[in-house]
Amino acid sequence: MNSAPFSTLSLRPELLTSIATLGYESMTPVQAQTLPHLLSGKDLIAQARTGSGKTAAFAIGLLNKLEAQAYCTQALVLCPTRELADQVAAEIRRLASTIPNIKLLTLCGGKPMGPQLASLRRDPHIVVGTPGRILKHIEKETLHLNTVETLVLDEADRMLDMGFHDEIMQIIGKTAVSRQTLLFSATYPDGIKKISDIVQRDPVDIRVEASHHSPDIDQIFFQVEKSERVEMLFKVIAHYQPKSSLVFCNTKQQCQELAEELRQHDLHVLALHGDLEQFERDQVLTQFAGKSSSILIATDVAARGLDVKELAAVINFELSHDPEIHIHRIGRTARAGSKGLAVSLFTDSERRRLQAIEEYQGSSAEIASTSTLKIPKNLKLYPPMITLFVNGGRKEKVRAGDLLGALTASGEIAGEQIGKITLFDKVAYVAIEQKVAKLALTILADGKIKGRKFRVRLLR
Ligand code: AMP
Numbered sequence: 001m002n003s004a005p006f007s008t009l010s011l012r013p014e015l016l017t018s019i020a021t022l023g024y025e026s027m028t029p030v031q032a033q034t035l036p037h038l039l040s041g042k043d044l045i046a047q048a049r050t051g052s053g054k055t056a057a058f059a060i061g062l063l064n065k066l067e068a069q070a071y072c073t074q075a076l077v078l079c080p081t082r083e084l085a086d087q088v089a090a091e092i093r094r095l096a097s098t099i100p101n102i103k104l105l106t107l108c109g110g111k112p113m114g115p116q117l118a119s120l121r122r123d124p125h126i127v128v129g130t131p132g133r134i135l136k137h138i139e140k141e142t143l144h145l146n147t148v149e150t151l152v153l154d155e156a157d158r159m160l161d162m163g164f165h166d167e168i169m170q171i172i173g174k175t176a177v178s179r180q181t182l183l184f185s186a187t188y189p190d191g192i193k194k195i196s197d198i199v200q201r202d203p204v205d206i207r208v209e210a211s212h213h214s215p216d217i218d219q220i221f222f223q224v225e226k227s228e229r230v231e232m233l234f235k236v237i238a239h240y241q242p243k244s245s246l247v248f249c250n251t252k253q254q255c256q257e258l259a260e261e262l263r264q265h266d267l268h269v270l271a272l273h274g275d276l277e278q279f280e281r282d283q284v285l286t287q288f289a290g291k292s293s294s295i296l297i298a299t300d301v302a303a304r305g306l307d308v309k310e311l312a313a314v315i316n317f318e319l320s321h322d323p324e325i326h327i328h329r330i331g332r333t334a335r336a337g338s339k340g341l342a343v344s345l346f347t348d349s350e351r352r353r354l355q356a357i358e359e360y361q362g363s364s365a366e367i368a369s370t371s372t373l374k375i376p377k378n379l380k381l382y383p384p385m386i387t388l389f390v391n392g393g394r395k396e397k398v399r400a401g402d403l404l405g406a407l408t409a410s411g412e413i414a415g416e417q418i419g420k421i422t423l424f425d426k427v428a429y430v431a432i433e434q435k436v437a438k439l440a441l442t443i444l445a446d447g448k449i450k451g452r453k454f455r456v457r458l459l460r
Pocket of ligand 1: 028052
């Protein structure tokens with residue numbers, strides 16, 4: 001952490017208040033390096049990953065010059081996924097909470113158009129969303145971007161990976177030429193440089209050194225034979241028994257196959273890949289965040305924007321072709337000051353990738369022998385919780401308190417046995433301790449919530 005306090009910046013007083021309320025005492029390195037340029041109106045290209053405080057950096061920048069009295073769209077943030085858009089919107093809302101009458105709208109695909117159209121009848125000050133849906137609104141002429149003063153491309157490299165290049169360029173073409181353009185990206189492939197050259201004016205280039213060096217992560221590599229890769233992965237999990245781990249594969253096919261193979265080892269695993277419908281993706285992420293599964297297998301693309309706190313381990317089933325991506329992957333563990341574990345499996349044919357990683361991080365890899373991996377006797381790797389699915393959500397006016405109340409009313413289940421409750425428009429998920437799961441199912445299935453019966457089942 002850089003020690004400079006936010007008060008060294010010339011920020012509007014409301015923002016200083018909300019920053020203090022959020023407990024942000026000093027700027028993170030990304031914030032300290034970007035904010036002075038951001039506030040002076042410069043275009044900026046910054047290397048920053050999730051967890052660096054980048055969202056607050058651009059949120060403070062755009063909010064500082066926002067005019068609440070002017071009812072037009074003044075800031076647009078493009079994100080690769082709905083999850084990231086939701087997180088970005090939440091952070092901007094928190095920081096904007098002290099400025100009255102700010103209207104922020106998220107516009108993402110996978111959501112019905114109707115409510116978005118209704119919200120757009122009055123122009124929002126800030127729009128956060130995914131490129132496809134934003135373009136749809138521009139085409140329908142329901143969204144007007146000619147007044148945009150701050151344009152943010154968040155996780156720009158991921159947006160390019162997902163094939164959003166043309167949409168992004170079309171959207172930018174609709175914004176005012178006088179805008180300030182801020183580009184945040186974890187990696188700098190050629191495509192990013194090209195976009196920057198076209199859409200930015202003399203941008204300040206900021207790369208935060210710290211992201212190459214990860215003192216808070218124990219990083220271990222194991223050389224394995226191709227044929228024993230799955231077996232070794234199982235051994236790694238059994239040996240370290242991380243409370244939560246994110247396993248990276250390079251392809252979605254590999255992701256699905258690996259999930260099946262680990263299930264045969266009696267592990268509870270979830271897989272996240274591009275072929276999932278949005279509701280399936282929500283369900284997987286809710287289960288993982290609710291500790292109902294401790295292993296999530298994902299591709300880099302599917303894991304974008306994933307913000308799981310306290311990830312105990314990142315495991316690379318295969319090494320990435322790109323050392324920057326490797327660093328980005330392992331940076332997901334060891335957040336918020338706790339030490340993380342990064343384990344990578346590689347075969348002889350992946351040696352060159354390993355060398356590239358060593359060169360990139362400027363230190364040699366610690367390669368351990370697989371003989372050090374021990375499977376404890378009576379190994380039980382069950383997740384502590386299980387997720388209950390309820391076929392009713394915000395639309396039915398179901399609130400977390402209603403679910404909690406229904407479950408604890410008889411006194412058989414204690415509040416502490418209930419974990420994360422997640423509400424969506426039409427469904428809700430309740431994480432519950434394994435040992436009271438059946439009881440919880442019976443209580444909810446037989447009883448009523450808000451005077452209504454809902455369909456309930458356990459997600460195994
Ligand atoms: P991000 O990199 O934007 O995903 O932010 C990571 C987390 O850091 C978020 O939960 C922020 O609320 C938090 N955060 C951002 N800036 C600061 C700060 N200056 N001090 C402490 N926490 C922060």
